[in-house]
Amino acid sequence: MILFFYPLPEEQIEVRETLFFRFNGKKIEWVVLGQDGQRLEEGLSGADLFNSRFSGTYDGFIVFVVSGEKVLMTNASVPSKQKRKIAQAVPFVVEEQLAAEIDDSVFAIGERNQKGEVHVSVIDEEVLEGVLVLLQELDLRPNKMISETSLVKSKDSAVAVIEDDRAHFMRPDGCGITLQKDNVAAAISVFEPSNGLELIGSASSLESLAIPIAEARANEVNVSEREVEFMGFSQLCSYFDGSETNMLQGKYKVEEPIPEIGREWRQVLIVLAVGAFLHLALVFVQGWHLAKKADENRHLAKALYDEIFPGEKNVRDIRRRWNSKLGRRGADPGNDFLGLFASAAVGIGPAELILQNINYNESRGDLVFQVFASSS
Incomplete structure (x- = not known):
């Protein structure tokens, strides 16, 4: 596979x-x-x-x-x-x-x-x-x-890091291979003269490669040496x-693994997400409830209008018809019949008065109540 x-x-x-x-x-x-x-x-x-x-x-x-x-x-x-x-x-x-x-x-x-x-x-x-x-x-x-x-990092020329009995080769283009030290001499010999090679290792490891290094230089390969005190795993990892x-x-x-602070923030985000979801759900439910009540009120208003004015047909705008019947033509609803009646009728109940007659003059905007008090 x-x-x-x-x-x-x-x-x-x-x-x-x-x-x-x-x-x-x-x-x-x-x-x-x-x-x-x-x-x-x-x-x-x-x-x-x-x-x-x-x-x-x-x-x-x-x-x-x-x-x-x-x-x-x-x-x-x-x-x-x-x-x-x-x-x-x-x-x-x-x-x-x-x-x-x-x-x-x-x-x-x-x-x-x-x-x-x-x-x-x-x-x-x-x-x-x-x-x-x-x-x-x-x-x-x-x-x-x-x-x-x-x-092993290489920029302008190939690099070979000698570590114990092995060598790690890396070319500038990113191709690399690790060889046993016995094969290092053969690897050095195949480098083309136009390609430079930098050898990095301890003094003893570089000295052991003196002959193949000399042969490569004789073939006009630019071989440079960089001596380090010791080349081991820690130096390689550096x-x-x-x-x-x-x-x-x-x-x-x-x-x-998610760090502890990340878990805390994730919990906060979860709480915020749940809160936002519940808020949106509540708004949706409220909107649905209000829309349902509006439909019910619209049907009740239509039924009441048909009951009071049974002879009228093709009534499309109930609100406008109600306002017309009740004399509500002005922009200020407080000066029409319902507005005046609502303001004046507030004190009738607490005063224990009995409403006997109502007289409303639309042209003058007068509303007259005829009431009498019950005998004690």
């Missing part, structure tokens, strides 16, 4: 310490780098001691570094920018470079280089599954899985900058 991975967006990693670790035989080699890139601690231990030091609640950023010999770093020229088309084309573009069948390989697609080519990291599917099985024995889970080779292709993509992607 072919697995296609897509490049993840640039990760927003909180400023915190970073734990790098890799398998070294049956041991685990690890190093912790601080926010400024300085080495805080390092060690080589078994899984039990590693778990006791780094539990599942470890809050640093965790990077697992897989052996560079197991990963081929190459490029694929795919003009399309659509992820689906890139995923379909990449295996066939790099097929000739693979020792295994493409159906048995996992392709991790990274960013593009300056030429527009897509970075591709290829690993055998069984190898990756085997690594993941070993990682299951640990309490923590890595946020990112990268190749040792990807830690080159980490976050641009390395992450192998944990697709179904292997590890979800970042």
